[in-house]
Amino acid sequence: MAQNYPLEINTGNFSLNISGVVGFFGGNEAIGAIQTIHHHKARKFLGWYNSPGSWAVGEKFGKLAKSRFWGGLFPGPDEEPTKFFELDGKQGPKYVASRSGSILEHTGHLAYLIMQKSKGELGLEVNEGRITKRNKITIIKTQRVFDPLPRKEDKKPPDREIPPRSRIPMFVAVLPIAVSFTTCALCGCTYDWFCFSMILLGIVSSGIFSVVMGSARLKLQGVNSAPTAPPGDGMLMDGDNIVLLLGEEKDVATITRGSFILEYDPWQGDDRESEGSLRPGKEPIIDEYNAVGWCSLLLVIQLLAQLLLIPQGTSFGQIMFLISFAASWAYNVYLSSINNKDIQEQLILEELHLEEKHMRTYIFLTRTSAAVFACLMLQPDLGFKPEDIIRNFIPNDTQVWDTWREKVLEVMKTRNGSKDTCDGLLKMNLEEETKSGEKTRFRQDERNLLKLLLDDARIAYHLAMKEKGWLEEN
Structure with a gap:
């Protein structure tokens, strides 16, 4: 007996083809390609190709747009462009x-x-004395970063625009563009308007997105400092890696507290009179990055349209679509393989005017040698607390370490004395007199340890005296 169904479902000839979902793939490569767009000349004008990964790119960068409307479409925390x-x-x-x-x-x-950057330096190994644990010390003689500002501008942190440094080889950039336009034209010649329109939409949406995202100006922003501020000598400490920063306070502060900023034109935000201005009775106007939001929405619409319309095309048109995606994906892989961190490391050295002659790296075989060397290199004539510096390296508080520390600090006070005088202060005596005037007799194992520690200090002292001339030259 035949069964009667209340509703007949007619599937027709419509079927989803796997070529329609390729827009979900290649997202990581596409995002990686966009993240280096500000470092290369004319990159923003070379995005006219049918790029895969439109969903991932639109979803990620759509969060940059700041308003209730964009927050509903692309939910997520509000972050500045530099984070993206x-x-x-x-x-x-x-x-x-x-x-x-x-x-x-x-x-x-x-x-x-x-x-x-300093961790990647090979450095000169100090092959003297014992070996316990290697410590790398990089000395950086900072240079002037920003020109002096007029007094009326002192309230605003100094900044400087960073022009793009490199250029993508033209034949590499032209390849995906040529393939995308060629496959689009072939689809038109075979009257496959579905695939033709989808490839063209991919070219247009990707090109507009690149122009919008690449239009920001990359800047280096410094930090204001008082005109009477003392030199900003100090050290960055990351485990066994130390960077000594020597120079003016404002130049050192740029490294420790400065930042990159991306500045978009007002047409990408809402209507405002000036950056940071206030509307009467309202909160400060902020960038909403509306143009970024619209471009991200276009990328999402592109994917949805491809899901629906690409399966309606001919087999030839779908193959052309996949070929354009393959060429674009290969180009995105090439762009994303360019290490963003390496570019930034080189960029910051150039912007800080640091050349090879302004940097020295040494590898010490013990922590004590590294501590003494760093302390001697940082020591100015006035206002210096060497004990605090040494304790940041070695907080040990035993009788042996206290005695060693006293001898090293005595050398700090007489660093301009003769070599024999300083060597004499770093010798081991049978009985050591403490600051309180009491004499302390060490056990044999303690005497051996103290002798090794003093030898470490002597090695560091001799090297520091050699480096003194280099500092004066640079």
């Missing part, structure tokens, strides 16, 4: 100032880049 392009957000190492004694437990993104 990974130009900010990394936590820098601890910083200890040698003059004021002030300590920053965490520094900013620029200090993070400087520390990562």
Whole structure:
């Protein structure tokens, strides 16, 4: 007996083809390609190709738009453009100032880049004395970063625009563009308007998005400092990696507290009179990045249209669509393989005017040698607390370490004395007199340890005296 169904479902000839969902793939590569767009000349004008990963790109960068409307479409925390392009957000190492004694437990993104750069330096190994644990010390003689500002502008932190440094080889950039336009034209020649329109939509949406995202101006922003501020000598400390920063307070502060900023034109936000201005009785006007929001929405619409319309095309048109995606994906892979962090490390060295002659890296074989060397290199004539610096390296508080510390601090006071005088202060006696005037007799194992520690200090002292001439030259 035949069964009667209350509703007949007619599927027709409509079927979803796998070529319609490729827009979900290639998202990581597409995002990686966009994140380096500000570092290359003319990159923003080279995005006219049918790029995959439109959903991932639109969803990620759509969160940059700030309003109730965009927050509903692209939910997520409000972050500044520098976070999206990974130009900010990394936590820098601890910083200890040698003059004021002030300590920053965490520094900013620029200090993070400087520390990562120093970790990659090979350095000159100090092959003297014993070996316990290697410590790398990089000395950086900072240079003037910003020109002096007029007094009336002192309230605004100094900044400077950073022009793009490199250029993507033209034949590499032209390849996906040529393939996308060629496949689009072939679809038109075969009257496959579904695939033709979808490839064209991908070209247009990707091109507009690149122009909008790449139109921001990348800047280096410094920090204001008092005109009478003392030198900002200090050290960045990240475990066994130390960076000594020597120079003016404002130049050192740019490394420890400065940042990259991305400045978009007002047409990408809402209507406002000027940046940071106030409307009467209302909150400050902020950038809403409406243009970014509309471009992200266009990318999402592109994917939805491809899901529906690509399966309606011919087999030839779908193959052309996949070929354009494949060429664009290969180009995105090439762009995303360019390490963003490496670009930033090189960029910050150029912007801080740091050349090879302004940097020295040494690898010490013991922590004690590294501590003494760092202390001697940071020591100015006035306002210096060497004991605090040494304790940041070695907080040990036993009788042996206290005696060693007293001898080293005595050398700090007489560093301009003769070599024989300083060597004599770093010798081991049978009985050591403490600050209180009491004489202490050490056990044999303690005497052996103290002798090794003093030998470490003597090695560091001789090297520091050689480096003194280099500092005066640079």
